[in-house]
Amino acid sequence: MSGFGSPAEIGVAQYLLMMIEEIGDGTAALPHTVGHFPGTANTLDADGRLGTDLLTCIIDSIGGMTSGLASLPDWIVTTNLMIRRAPDALTGAHGTGGLTLDTHVLRRGRSSVVTRVEVADSEGAAVATSWMSCAILTPVNGPPPFNRPVRPFEREVPNDPIFAASPHEFFNLTAGDMPGVALLEIEQRLRNPWGILHGGSSAVVLDAAARSLVLGRATVEPTPEAIVTDLAVHYLSPGRVGPIVATASSKGSRGPDHLVRVEVRDQGADDRLMALAMTTVRRLD
């Protein structure tokens, strides 16, 4: 593991603009943080709701950081992440606008950390629940430079219109030549501080592939008629080269819910399997 860049200069974080604060004095063995996601217009859908792709990004960001705080002076990599959306917050007023992410480390073992993230809207209504596991690693050049307790800080957003673009543009997605395939070309802004593809980026491309498969059309654009309601993703190896290709296959359905398996591969790195996910995509039409 190479050195960590500045936490203030993570491209995905500069796009999402979530503010994170640590609760308490920063000495708790199992840290507690709260994230405030503003929900800028370009990141929300036409109803003002955050897609599961970006929801996974912000959960991975705060969950990873909080797990890392529990692991100091070591740091972590996410190994798997599980999300479920609240069934009454998929349509209508619930779950729209800005979000609050309440994050607790549940367990800090010798080699792994398990952390829970609960997401609510500005009215306090549940939007989603999630837990994630991280492996503890020893960074060659030390952990990220955090002062404890972590306090919110303003991120400087690069003067580049891509940071105000829609998710599929920011994440450089293109549709494959058939439904169920989505591609991501790696740009510097999509890498995490270790120089590898941000875990949230993998979630974005696999979410697009899964929705595309269920709708039966090759697209990476917003799909108001389908949403990922449940995601279990296992990160198996880092994405380094690209293009990153997500390929979805159907496992079956239960009414409007479609169970979809997605493989994410780094085509430029011998087609290495990066992530394996099982998702549920709900047809809303």
Added chain:
Amino acid sequence: MSADEVPADSRPAYPPPRHAMSLLALESEQDISGDVRGWMPVTPYTSSPDGMPRLATVAMLVDALGGMRSITASDPDWAFTADMSIHLLPAGPTEVLQADLHVRRRGRRTLVIEAELLADNERPAGSALLTFAVVPRPEHLVNITINMTPGRRKMNANSAHEILEMNYFDELELRVSEPGTASIELRPVVCNTVGALHGAIHASLIDEASASLARSLFNTHAVTTDMHLAYLDLGRVGPLTATATAIGGPANGRLTASVDVHDGNGALVSTATTEVVAL
């Protein structure tokens, strides 16, 4: 020291009679590559009102097969289940559930195994993903001998003569005290080899806590269809209690729940999220 001089192992035989795993009559077969296939008969005592196996019993099947698959995959090390994710599909009334397990990643410290589920050898019934933590092989398991010869066999010899003749949860004495709360005493029949609550019994508690909460909200039958379960600690002190909390309100016959399992001292030993569907 001759064989006659070796002190007798004073530990009780595992599994004890009428253990939660033996009663499900699991069978397995391992091919030369190490991949594993297994089967579980589905009876009225182990099924949901829709005729499919309850998620709790599927968890036992994939946990047992996953453990078997992990032995060769992690060799010379050892592996413990760290988490388990199960999705069930509506395959209809089922007589036998089959699971095929494949290793998707063997890293230095983690092992990821995927299971495909098939009902009556023909209908997709869902899938499972399991993560194992790879650790140095414990001292007491260094010389363990495991029968890896080819061929289909019972996973436990007791299954040949132990028959489940009542609801599986009643047999295990798993109780629901109120909707969303399920408990079980820590008895040998629900323990693993180290005397802690068996991993699949965590899933039983979570399944029933979730389903009981959904039944009360929907006022009808309900089946737990999905579960993401993380093991946090060994459950060594009984009773173990699962508490399910709804995430948002139910909608379209679906309930999402967060479920925590605590031991008798109040320590959190596992956590899960579930999806429950009204029938």
